[in-house]
Amino acid sequence: MKIVDLLKAGKRTVSFEFFPPKDDIGFWDLYRTIESLRPLGPSYVSVTYGAGGSTRRKTVDLVKRIKSDIGIESMAHLTCVGATREELQGVLDDLLRGGMDNVLALRGDPPAGEQTFVKTPGGFGFANELVSFVRERYPFCIAAACYPEGHPEAPSPAADLDNLKRKVDSGVDFLITQLFFDNADFLAFRERAVAGGIGVPILAGIMPILSVKQIKRFTQMCGAKIPPGLLAKIEAVEDDPEAVRQVGMYHSARQCEALIAEGVAGIHFYTLNRSTATRAIFQQIRGRVT
Numbered sequence: 001m002k003i004v005d006l007l008k009a010g011k012r013t014v015s016f017e018f019f020p021p022k023d024d025i026g027f028w029d030l031y032r033t034i035e036s037l038r039p040l041g042p043s044y045v046s047v048t049y050g051a052g053g054s055t056r057r058k059t060v061d062l063v064k065r066i067k068s069d070i071g072i073e074s075m076a077h078l079t080c081v082g083a084t085r086e087e088l089q090g091v092l093d094d095l096l097r098g099g100m101d102n103v104l105a106l107r108g109d110p111p112a113g114e115q116t117f118v119k120t121p122g123g124f125g126f127a128n129e130l131v132s133f134v135r136e137r138y139p140f141c142i143a144a145a146c147y148p149e150g151h152p153e154a155p156s157p158a159a160d161l162d163n164l165k166r167k168v169d170s171g172v173d174f175l176i177t178q179l180f181f182d183n184a185d186f187l188a189f190r191e192r193a194v195a196g197g198i199g200v201p202i203l204a205g206i207m208p209i210l211s212v213k214q215i216k217r218f219t220q221m222c223g224a225k226i227p228p229g230l231l232a233k234i235e236a237v238e239d240d241p242e243a244v245r246q247v248g249m250y251h252s253a254r255q256c257e258a259l260i261a262e263g264v265a266g267i268h269f270y271t272l273n274r275s276t277a278t279r280a281i282f283q284q285i286r287g288r289v290t
Contacts, residue, residue, distance in 0.1 A: 001073050002101045002141035003044055004173035007201045013043035013266030014282060015075075015203075018273050020047055020058035027058060033275050035070050040282055043266065044073040046104055049081075060091060064098040075143065076100060079108030080130055084122035088130070092138055104143040104176070105130045109221075128167040135171030144172040146202065148180045148189035152223035161196050174200050176268045178222050179207040181230055181251065183258050201265035206255060208269075208277040209248030212238045249277050256285045 006013055016037060021027050034045055045066055047059050063074040076095055078088065095103065107117060107127040119125035124133065127144060134142055144167055147160065154160035168175070175198075180186055190202055209215045212234050219226055226234075230251055237243035256267055267285075269278040 002173075003073065003075065003143070004141045004201075006043060007174055007265055011043070012260070012264070013203065013268075014285075015044045015046060015266065015268045016042055016275065016278060017046045017048065017268060017270050018062075019049075020062050021273075022058075027062070030273060031062070031065065031070075033273070034066055034072070037275065037279065038070055038072060040279065040286070042072060042282070044075055044102065046075040046077060046268075048077045049079050049108070060094050060098070063095070063100060067099065073102070074100070075102035075104055077104045077106060078130065078134070079106045080120070080124040080127070081108035081117070082120055082123075084120060085124070085133065086122070088123070088133070089137075092134065092140075095140075096138060100140070102141045102143065103134060104145070105134055105172075106145055126167075128163075128170040131167055131170040131172055141173045142171055143174050143176055144168070145178060146175045146189070146193070147178045147223065148185045149178075149224050152221075157192075161192060161198075164193070165196055165198055168198050168200055172200055174203060174265070176203045177205040178224060179205050179218065179270055180224055181255070182225070182227050183255055183262070186259070186264075187262060203266035203268045204256075204259050204264050205268045205270060206252050206281075207272070208245075208252040208281060209234055210245050210272070210274065210277060211241070212244055214272075215248075245277060249281060252277075253281045253284050256281060257288065260285065260288050 003013065018030060018034065021030055047062050049059055059076055063076040066072050066074040078091065105127055124130045131142055131144060134140055146164055150157050150160050177186060186204055193202060233247050234244050237247060259267065271278050
């Protein structure tokens with residue numbers, strides 16, 4: 001099932017993102033975690049690549065098992081990092097043979113230890129090139145990323161929006177935002193995107209705060225900010241992991257409720273492979289999703 005068909009039908013999606021572990025024990029632990037989501041009826045589950053595409057094989061295996069064995073729609077991430085066109089085509093062929101319908105096309109972050117993205121010889125340098133490659137050759141529903149607070153490498157908000165429009169025009173069916181904590185940033189971005197001619201659905205990326213150090217690291221990497229009031233709350237209980245978790249879950253749940261009230265097309269939870277918090281939030285908002 002193509003995710004865009006759900007969105008076109010007016011169904012608000014709720015989805016979960018995981019990353020594939022490096023070893024077989026972790027793989028099956030994660031499989032069971034995802035299997036436990038089935039009673040909740042998520043719209044789909046997405047699976048990332050590891051750093052530099054290091055877990056590409058496990059990503060493909062996992063998304064196929066999620067769909068065929070667990071019975072939840074799945075979406076594989078696909079990045080330009082460390083891959084030639086031929087290698088990416090091999091992954092896409094494998095996904096197509098496995099009955100997959102959805103891919104998330106990304107440029108990807110620089111490999112560990114590198115500060116800037118470097119195009120792989122024979123590969124792609126930008127996400128719009130990857131989107132065009134997939135659109136011209138495959139029947140997949142294609143998702144892509146967007147940044148409510150601006151891509152960290154963009155010289156200006158206007159340039160960032162121009163780049164996003166170019167990517168969408170290459171064949172994107174819907175967008176998923178980077179994590180954010182202030183809904184005003186999302187709503188302003190959505191308004192600018194629509195005014196700029198971007199008409200595809202925009203799903204909100206939500207990450208519950210579970211660790212102060214961890215979330216500071218993530219926001220620094222992706223260019224997001226933590227509102228001062230929220231930052232003060234989590235720093236006040238930084239030495240109490242359960243208290244941090246409760247503050248983070250409460251904030252995310254209120255975020256989701258407000259986004260639903262504003263007509264968001266979907267909510268995409270960044271789980272960091274810890275589904276307990278996101279499952280609890282989903283259960284709180286479940287009655288308001290449809």
